[in-house]
Amino acid sequence: MSLRDLPVFGPTEVLDDEGITPEVIVRTDVALSREQLAAALGIAFSDIAADQDPEQLTVLQTRTEIEGMLTAGGIVSIDNLLARDQDTEFTAERRAVMDALRRAVDRAYPADTSERPPVHKQDPRYREGTVTLDTVDHGEVTVDEPAWCIGHDDDTVGYLADVTHNGAPVTAPIVTGRYGPSKIMTARISHAPHAVELPEPFPLLSVELDAHGDLDPADGHNLARALRLAAVRVERLVAELEAVRRAEQ
Template identity: 55%
Template sequence: MSTEPPRVPQSPRYRQGTVILQTVDHGEVTVPEPTWCTGHDDELVGHLADLTHNGVHVRAGAATYAHGYVEILDAYISHAPYGELHPEAHPLLSLHLDLDLDATPEDSRKVAQALRVASLRIDRVADEVERLRNGGALG
């Protein structure tokens, strides 16, 4: 017997400050929907514990001669308030950094500039997460 949820698309219904979602373990649930959440329209029905609110993705990368465009950073506000083992009381910064290439000096400088941009973007999103954690409105 499989514990995997069915591969059924979510049909969220948005109301002022809330969203109604289908779950495999709690049926239909109404949960607070933060204003910064990008929505749940492209998600599949799953367990309540897997429900995560995600904000807009902030990215940074470099246009290199040898490798074309390389993405370095993907960051966004994330909040999983119903996690089974570790429910998150407050939003977090979901941060993904990735770069693995052999670069010419010119491309290395482009990557270094992209890392400076990525650093500024991380700081901005971290500031917003801190604001939310310190009493800023979640919804």
């Protein structure tokens, strides 16, 4: 069997190095044996998911972890070379070569200088149980509008697959002496019924968590209280989500 006859999977998601500002996305195909796939998953699983039952790994989780492991190795190697080069005094000849290499990169991966299409704000038209929206790929569409959705007046015109119904946000605030007031959680009921890459046949719980920093004991107690509040509010929202799902079945 030739390489072109092999099944192709991925990329499942775009992986990046959090320490840099990305400018392009580079995609590459790697032919692997099942033993290599299992080894990559084994390393990732032992690092971040050792407390999870491997039998419960979803297809999305498995592919994401394997692709992440393959990508991480390359990024770490590149970062190590960059760190080494920062401490190296290059000759004029070597600097000229590196400048030429940068120009080669610019030719191979040109910056997006094309004029981006203007961003248009939605002008939703609501009817009983429906809303009419504009899309860039299907024109004007009329879709079901659930009662729990807060509307689309602040949305921008995008693809049909990106049309998302969002419920009212539920937050968990925290105030610390070091960082002041902030939110450690924002959650809501959400549903993108026309999503293609990651289909959403039913509404989901959309959650954003933000908690990091160095805390003294008093702020540690503040964090614990905020987390307990977040847990209570998530439980209530999950109950609402379950009711929404039952009503739609």
